[in-house]
Amino acid sequence: MNVLRINGLTKRYGRITAVDELSLEVEQGMAYGILGPNGSGKTTTLGMVLDITHPDSGSFEWFEGQYGRDARRHVGALLETPNFYPYLNAIDNLVIVAHIKQVKAPRFEELLKLVNLYERRTSKFRTYSLGMKQRLAIASAMVGDPEVLIFDEPTNGLDPQGIAEIRNTLQRIAETGKTIIMASHILDEVEKVCSHVAIIKNGHLLASGTVGAIISDDFLVEIAAEDMPGLQAAFKTDNRIKKAELQDNGILLLHLENETLAAAINEWAFSKGHTLSHLRIVKKSLEAEFLEITANQ
Template sequence: MESILTINNLTKKFGYLTAVKDLSFTINKGNVYGILGPNGSGKSTTLGIVLNVVNKTEGSFHWFDGNTSTHDALKKVGAIIERPNFYPYMTATQNLKLVCKIKGVDFSKIDEKLEIVGLLERKDSKFKTYSLGMKQRLAIASALLNDPEILILDEPTNGLDPQGIHQIREIIKQIAAKGTTILLASHLLDEVEKVCSHVVVLRKGVKLYSGRVDEMISSHGFFELKCNKETELIKLLENHKSFSKVKIQDHLITAFLSEPMLSDDFNKYLFEQGIVLTHLVQRKESLEEQFLQLTDHNQN
């Protein structure tokens, strides 16, 4: 697998505060990576370091094969890490022409990129007439002008209404489908679950998980149970090899599976043990539940 970005034991301290601690992960070509974590978890700091706008304290990172200087590598990167900043009284086309001059890109790219983000019909409208979602989409068009190998987005749907959020996510999926690698920072689990193939979960600058999104949520799910012989059922579950954890709240027993099991097989087994259930629901864990488990396990 061709790597685009490799981060090794990266640490960033702001005085007494450690924003990123001993962080390592690799981004391979052709995937959509999410850096997921609550505000203050070190997402933006990490992006700032690899984009050369924040100095690292310790550790290292390299772009592509490691033989390219960061300055040259960044010519193959498209990034939006702050709110879109264009000239309000200039049209979308005029603003993008300026970006083309800075990046040394031919003007012929402008219409192509505006079409990708759904703004071709509004290319002669002034930037100040754009909605927040349109401004964000223009920023994405601007970041795509140099046909980057990787597109980096920091909280791309922040502050947008539901329609704007949906449009940005669809655009990200379309760009990824054409082979561009994407790295996005987000505090929204829903966003990562819908858009990303891989996720790095951060909390207070520390990596809690790194890997495929589908592997993170490939748990075997859980049963929600109620019965009149509660104590006997809990004891049986705690001694059963198929269950990793049992939780009890308001007489609802949640039993987490460590291997696949069908609800009808489970029900039959309990019946043979003399336990009749009054409630049985089988559920799959969402990314949110996995995330909460991860962050719970790493409270200290």
């Protein structure tokens, strides 16, 4: 199912175009990273799809419209760390969150185990490290079991240990099959947590796709032929190929250690009995381009 479809979304602040004709699609079960340097429009984009900020033009649709105006109730969001009560413990703070959200049977224990706070569930909030506070915030966004979770720069302001804990927590949540949409300016973070990524700069979409295809040191080549299962099987067992993954669009993505001529790949396919109907060397410089963009900040 399509969880979120954004179509030509635009937001201007005076002369600044914060988000410029942005279009992207998030499918159920994806961990979707919105990667861009500071000021690239990530928060504004999340604000619009959460009905906090009104777009100037364009549109978006949650869950293919199936929940209508109620869609927002199926989305949990963590945009900035919420205020918890310092003298209450994790459970009591979550009880208040569940009350505000009008959730009838919240599964606190399960949630606290997922964010690795179960052992400290009866400690007062004020005794928590910053990383623990942020993990409680993640648990609070998950109260009511929303189908989609949105995180804006979830590791901002944390020390290395806190960052590692949050990333582990997000990885665990992604493994449960929950759809995650996460904005971040850190390439490494998106690479560790996300399955898919959209890279944005000045509110524009630069590229989107699987993390494997977009952020990779590998030399990448797309190929297709009439017999796709046969083609995939032939290249999967070829030790010149690091990885051969069938993408959502039905095209096979080959990962190679080194730059290789298109003619050579064509020949390999032909020797395996396949005539290629599609062969495209995927630009490998996206990661370098992103690092350059962020370095210039």
